[in-house]
Amino acid sequence: MAAEPVKPKPATKSTTKTNKKKHKPAKAIAPLGPLYSERTDAMQAADALAQRAQLDPAWVRQMVGQARYTSAVAQAITPPSVGVPKNWAAYRSRFIEPVRIKAGAKFWLANREALERAERETGVPASIVVGVIGVETIYGQNTGSFRIMDALCTLAFDFPSAHPRAKERTAYFLSELEAYLALTQRTGTDPLALRGSYAGALGMPQFMPSSWTKYAIDFDGDGRADLFNSSADVIGSVANYFKNFRWKAGMPTHYPVQLDPSILDLPALMAPDILPTFSASDMQAKGALLDNLARQHQGPLALVELQNGSEAPSYVVGTENFYAITRYNWSSYYAMAVIELGQEVAKAMQK
Template sequence: MLEQHRPVLDEVAQRHGVDAATVVAVWGVESNFGQTFGSYPLVQSLATLSCQGRRQGFFRGELFAALRILQAGHVPPERLRGSWAGAFGHTQFMPTTYERLAVDFDGDGRRDLIDSVPDALASTANFLARAGWKDGLPWGFEVRLPEGFSTEGQGRKLRQPMARWRDLGLRRADGAPLPELDAPAGLMTPAGPQGPAFLVTKNFDAIYSYNAAESYGLAIAHLADRLRGAGPFVTPWPTDDAGLSRAERRELQQLLAARGHDIGAIDGLLGERSRAAIRAERGRLFGERAPDGRAGQKLLRTLRAEALLAAPESPPAEAPISR
């Protein structure tokens, strides 16, 4: 797809300042390059979510936006299908995102993210550009941490100048010195200090804004690197403590909230408050001197067992009365 649509992608990059590999990586992750749009009628899905569930106000706004898209004639009604939650098209825009950021790149008078690949690719680049993407700046890169380096208190939002990271002993994963970048970067260790570590710039935040999950952002960033010819991560991912599904992350948040941690919404998205609670619990439960914010099966199982032990016993059932 990168080569098939090279002329369009080159023009998109010139107009919006986002490179072809990044745009195509979003396309690949979101719809397998146009093969998986979702089969739900968007109006029906959004109408249902407008009346049921905990985010009715949000989905009501998306429903009205979908109706406006149909009214303007950008997409035929029978073609407006997508995910159960309302995202649609090659790169899975929500209707209100479409209204703000979709572009008519092919010049046919319609902003069609379903049947026009040029419109979809250009709209994706426009999204990233408006999210703060800086042309020529890498999203980040894998690094090697010095022996005994503490990751406590670190995170992608806590950026420091590259010179500071050099002074702390960090190097590229292949052992090379850190690049001379005039941009601050934050340290991200999604699998804990024993797994791959990354210095990430504001361009990673632009990818992250597409779907607020570090694993999602890293998938797109890494796929873009592979499309440019780079190799796989150098540090292997830890296998002794598997990660969590979305449902398990929600369960973990419930257990953390039950212990008195203020983590915000129980949504399965592990933000800064959830990570802080995880660090506190890992320190308490496992005696880690510099606990990280990784959520794994070990922590979930331990908190489950604690909650079970703390639960009050059920009163014995009353004997039936003979009549």
């Protein structure tokens, strides 16, 4: 079923009060730059976009023209300064913490039936779905305050040139702007009404517009996929996303590993990055020592490095399911945070 973006419902008095206690929603970001209607290049890009997507050119020009350059978006997309070490412990502490765990247990209890059905139908564990939604938006408490049109136009037309992948990312965000306009036009949604992340991600699961189109599903049976207000649709859509990225039911996400310095060939093990490439026996031969369960694993594996600032890095062995989580966000740190938050919420449920 086609995904239908829906404007978030206004918070009720009681909901607003609860959010203030836990995570006060960020104030809307005021656009700082000029209207894109003043930019000849943006208007030419709007015409080309309209032709590609078979949209009304006047409507596309009007929508793009009302967007504004937002410096906060450009700043947010800029990577940290070169030389700043990654730190798994610091990253983990942002997500594996009491507020998210408590909110996750509440979310799981309220949506147990949908989570169980999604797991039956896709094989994706409830803990992974709960972990994703918790890491992304604290179960809908923080879905972003940037106007989507401002964010996508800023990144499509003014992506920071100093970024090492500026040309590639500019093309990507132009395609997401096209996907967003096509989606909102098809479903009768005002493109200027929706707010989300600085990168243009939407709703509780923070789907990009193209992902909404491809993977969002109507899981509550009301005839539309609503990733702002329907927890069931969010759960079904996240599980459907991983199903489309070949999630394998029953397979662990990762295994522990010990490194044997006497035979360790770390450059070879790290060469494929986190793409599962090695058999269990290959890893053993290259100095990555596995436990009994990992040695019995039949599929390809990858050595995953998690840097700890100035301390020694941590390592795990990732499976194809670990790699599937990184298709949601291309970061092994993200994947581990999703996995461990889900595990901690599951423990809280048992209590």
